[in-house]
Amino acid sequence: MKALIFGGSGSLGRSMVKVFKGWKLTNVDFNKNQECDDNIIIKNSNDIHFLKSELNTLDKFNCIICVAGGWTGGSIKDENVLQVYEDMNQKNVLPAFVCSHLATTQLSRQGLLIFTGAYSVFNAPTPSMIGYALAKTAVHTLAIQTAVSTHLPEDSAVITLLPETIDTPANRQAMPKEDFTKWANPDQIAGLVRSWAEEWSICSFKSKKWFNCT
Template structure:
């Protein structure tokens, strides 16, 4: 079994790599993850380089896009365009690359995972306009990809909708919050692995709200 983790050196990406232990895992990121094979990129949009590095007949059973980032700011801010461009590069471009790769690199009955945002999916978020635009684009890409005729037979596109993930960066940014209400990244990864192995796998095109209840993730399939 093979998994491709785009963003495998980030906090959630490292959990994905760890939890998928026993699979042949490849991380795509700007930095190396010592726990798996790596493709180090300089530009997330360099599809040709990435495809040349992935030139193999053995396809991936699961492609997971967990690359991203967060920046706040409203439409009034003078740097609104720069913020949007940054969010686009960090969230939309990796998701689009993974979608493209899935047309040739994903196996039959494979799984393509996008990472969206429940806050953006659920209601307007004008205090983080660049982030909202980027995540909305990811949600739209997921919808379009799920109905594409170019994906392998019986494959599924699933979009994660976390609220807040319990990462070191989030703890540092919000030290007074109740961390027990945040999604544990290992639990998120465990959920994805179970779907990849066919357990309680959501239908193609599903959006999954990662609610946290009593310290555990209670997914709502939307």
């Protein structure tokens, strides 16, 4: 079994790599993850041609997981709101967009494409983090559009994770007074993704229709 993890050097990415031990793993990120079998180091998230040339030497993936992302607060009134939006688009939307494109050629039959959205943005307006909200809304929309596309491999599916606050070092530093026990555990998220990936690849199409969710 093979998985491509886009953002495999980040906090959630490292949990994915740890939990997916036993699979052949390819990390796409700005930095290496030594626990992966292959590392493709990129200078920017939208270098599709470079990525495709690197991936063409590898077999297709049973699972493509996009866990690259970032968070910044701020309202529409802020003087730097455009810069914040551009940063959030670069960190959240472009990696997801690239993974969606790669899935059309690099995902195997009966494969899974996993996006990372945000429950807070999906559930209600979040004007106190407008740039992040717009970026994650774009990711949610991309997931829906990709899920109904005819360009993915046969019997493949798209899943969008909608975590609340994930328990990462960066989030703890940014919100030191919060109750960390209420946050989503990245290892548990990774374990859930692995169970989906393994079940999707072995069960029959008829019995797995329920699994085709976003």
